[in-house]
Amino acid sequence: VSRRHPKDQANSPSSDVACGQPVLQGK
Amino acid sequence: LLGGELTRDRKWPWQVSVHYSGFHVCGGSILNAYWVLTAAHCFARGKKLQTFDMYVGITNLEVANRHTQWLEINQVIIHPTFEMFHPVGGDVALVQLKSPIVFSDFVLPICLPPSNLNLHNMSCWTTGWGMISPQGETGKELLEAQLPLIPKFQCQLLYGLTSYLLPEMLCAADIKNMKNVCEGDSGGPLVCKLNETWLQIGIVSWGRGCAQPLYPGVFANVSYFLSWIRYYMETVPNPPQILPSLSSSLRNNLSTLLTIMGSLLVL
Numbered sequence: 457v458s459r460r461h462p463k464d465q466a467n468s469p470s471s472d473v474a475c476g477q478p479v480l481q482g483k
Numbered sequence: 484l485l486g487g488e489l490t491r492d493r494k495w496p497w498q499v500s501v502h503y504s505g506f507h508v509c510g511g512s513i514l515n516a517y518w519v520l521t522a523a524h525c526f527a528r529g530k531k532l533q534t535f536d537m538y539v540g541i542t543n544l545e546v547a548n549r550h551t552q553w554l555e556i557n558q559v560i561i562h563p564t565f566e567m568f569h570p571v572g573g574d575v576a577l578v579q580l581k582s583p584i585v586f587s588d589f590v591l592p593i594c595l596p597p598s599n600l601n602l603h604n605m606s607c608w609t610t611g612w613g614m615i616s617p618q619g620e621t622g623k624e625l626l627e628a629q630l631p632l633i634p635k636f637q638c639q640l641l642y643g644l645t646s647y648l649l650p651e652m653l654c655a656a657d658i659k660n661m662k663n664v665c666e667g668d669s670g671g672p673l674v675c676k677l678n679e680t681w682l683q684i685g686i687v688s689w690g691r692g693c694a695q696p697l698y699p700g701v702f703a704n705v706s707y708f709l710s711w712i713r714y715y716m717e718t719v720p721n722p723p724q725i726l727p728s729l730s731s732s733l734r735n736n737l738s739t740l741l742t743i744m745g746s747l748l749v750l
Contacts, residue, residue: 473586476594476674476681480493 487626510671521670613667665693
């Protein structure tokens with residue numbers, strides 16, 4: 457598992473990602 | 484999980500694995516980029532924070548993929564009523580991470596429920612890497628199980644007078660199909676779907692063994708802790724980030740600016 461590097465901060469998460477809505481919906 | 488089934492990646496993208504000294508000890512759930520919700524009893528006294536690791540974007544504990552992130556703990560906030568009114572009461576902890584989670588299809592937050600959620604007839608699921616048999620076998624794959632909610636009164640009858648339930652607790656298990664949470668699932672989420680959105684209504688907390696006679700799993704009822712959770716998430720500042728190394732041109736401009744400012748101050 458790669459340790460997170462500060463460079464990753466560049467694409468650090470947008471805080472407005474939708475919660476509770478997985479891309480893969482259980483069938 | 485007893486009676487759990489294999490799941491698929493991206494189905495429960497909020498699942499967290501809490502490791503201590505390199506071994507999975509508890510589950511957890513992602514609330515936002517810096518905060519994980521789990522059980523207070525996962526952080527028993529005397530355990531050093533530096534010895535914990537958090538993993539997201541993982542389904543097989545032995546197989547990291549390009550979505551797996553390892554994160555360090557910045558601080559753990561234990562609910563103030565933990566063990567105050569019950570041996571496992573107030574079993575809620577908020578974990579702040581040192582660096583933010585990067586979201587993807589494999590890593591997403593779970594929603595907190597509204598405070599007045601009517602749980603009647605909801606279809607709820609729990610997930611975890613806990614024990615899969617009363618003898619203590621553990622699996623490496625994340626398992627899922629649909630657990631019907633059990634009315635509190637009925638749950639108290641099943642536990643008899645040996646263990647009392649607090650109002651902040653809720654029970655869930657599939658007694659008929661022998662599905663229940665087990666050691667190692669603690670801290671993990673009990674989630675229910677409402678209008679195509681999953682909400683976390685419970686945190687795996689305690690039970691009596693995890694097999695016959697089947698005592699239902701007991702969960703911390705998230706609705707009871709909502710204001711406490713929101714307070715800390717909204718008031719505690721994000722930890723300082725290690726600045727990425729400044730680009731040389733930016734550094735030069737910065738040093739020139741500081742020099743000018745310094746000389747102006749002297750005049």
